[in-house]
Amino acid sequence: MGVIRPRGKGDLVLLDRLTIRDVELPNRVVMAPMSQRAADPTGRATPWHLVHYGARAVGGVGLIMIEDCAVAPEGRGHSGALGLWDDDQGDALRPVVEFCHDQGATVGLQLGHTGRKAFADEADPLDPVVGATGEPFDAASHEPRALSDEEVRRLVGAYGQAAARARRIGVDVVEVHASNGYLLHEFLSPLTNTRPGPYGPDGAERVLVEVVAAVRDAVGPGAPVFVRLCVDDLAAGGWRPETVTPVVESLRRAGCDVVDAAAGGAVDGASSFDRPVDFTGLAREIRTRTGVPTVVAGGIADAAAADEALASGACDLVAVGRLLLENPYWAASLVRPGAGT
Ligand SMILES: Cc1cc2nc3c(=O)[nH]c(=O)nc-3n(C[C@H](O)[C@H](O)[C@H](O)COP(=O)(O)O)c2cc1C
Structure with a gap:
């Protein structure tokens, strides 16, 4: 069914299949989650999403990762x-998932919550901006209201409910x-979590582990769970690959298959869009230190770089x-003439 044919002699590692739990990915290319700003005002998918994701599924991507969908x-x-609340x-979203499947792609969906980095704009005057603390991200950001511990617990449940919803519409990952x-991430990072109580710095990973x-629990044993984890805060006092290892191990125990x-992104001026980041090096560090399978989150310039990252482990x-x-x-376009069957 898929556009990319099975690997032939001399082909790219990029075109190898990969099985994670019960899901077989037809190749190693993941479409990175990329918010499209194209949902309707109630957070529902529009024809844009069908065309946008559908085109990349027709184009041979192995795993289409649908952009950040809010759980609340x-x-x-x-x-x-x-949204997916x-x-x-x-x-x-169901027709998007079905169309991508019909093209031979597998489909993932990213669940998130923008927290204090949300823009409370005119279209959403009633949505409050909430965060782990009452500190705004920067001088231009809205002042968030700190979530109570009870609200945090409800949010953990909202992730589970949204994940179950994703599975009901056929999402694989x-x-x-x-x-x-x-x-x-705001809860996780030592740079930003200054709240008191059980979800404060002493239990920085607690919310994330509970969410995972x-x-x-919601997706069942057959479905892979990935975590897009900040493994380098790019700022003094923040996470580094060598210090984040215990967090990765806790996530694995909670059911995470892939990092x-x-x-x-935690603090102003420390974004991967502000400076070059060796994402391949970060993935290598985590995979080597923990043995947990990894995804290179970005910065791939061409097929040779992608293949080298995979082939080098x-x-x-x-x-x-x-x-x-x-x-x-x-x-x-990566399929070589005459390769495969
Ligand atoms: C338009 C756009 C929207 C993005 N939206 C998301 C998102 O929803 N979730 C996320 O984790 N990353 C998001 N990202 C980051 C990408 O997933 C990716 O990590 C980044 O673009 C680096 O990869 P690249 O060098 O291949 O572009 C976005 C990036 C772009 C360019």
């Missing part, structure tokens, strides 16, 4: 963000978003973002 209304980063939102300075356990090794999958925005058929 105040978790949307902006008024064009997708109700069944109607799931119904709107659920990814928990814990990077970019969004809510789960809830998601694992999508991201960086930065840095990672098991490569996420490709902007390259796929420029060329939806990039993955299909």
Whole structure:
């Protein structure tokens, strides 16, 4: 069914299949989650999403990772963000998932909550901005309201419910978003978590571990769970690959199969868009130190770089973002003439 044919002699490692739990990915190319700002005002998918994801599925991507979908209304980063806190939102995404499957792709979906980095814009005047603490991200950001411990517990449940919803519409892989300075990362990072109580710095990983356990429970034993984890805060006093290892081990025990090794975003001026980041090196560090399979979260310039990352043992999958925005058929173009069957 898929556009990319089975690997032939001399072909790229990138085109190897990979089985994780009960899901067989047709190749190692992941479409990186990329928010499209194209949802309707209620967070439902629109024809844009069918065309956008559908084109990359036709174009041979092995795992389409649907962009960050908010697990609660105040978790949307902006008024064009997708949500998955109700069944109607799931119904709107179902045709996207089905179409991608029909093209031979597998489908993942990222669950997130933008936390204090949300833009409370005119389209969403009623959504409050909430965070782990009452500290705004920067001088231009809204002042968040710190979530109570009880609200945090409810949010953990919301991740589980959204994950179950994703599975009901046919999603194969659920990814928990814990990077970019969004809510789960804000709780995790020593740079930002100054709240008192059980979800404070002493239990920095607690929310994320509880979320992953809830998601694992909701998706069942056959479905892979990925975590897009900030493994380098790109700032003094923050996480580094060598210090984040115990967090990765806790996540694995909670049911995480794969770490999508991201960086930065917790504090102002420390974003992976502000400076070059060796994502392949980060994935390698995590995979080597913990044995947990990894995804290179970005920075892949071409097929040779992707293949080298895989062949060298840095990672098991490569996420490709902007390259796929420029060329939806990039993955299909990797098939060498005469290769496969
Ligand atoms: C337009 C755009 C939207 C993005 N939205 C998300 C998102 O929803 N979730 C996420 O984890 N990362 C998001 N990212 C980051 C990408 O997933 C990826 O890590 C980043 O673009 C680096 O990969 P690249 O060098 O292949 O583009 C976004 C990036 C872009 C360019």
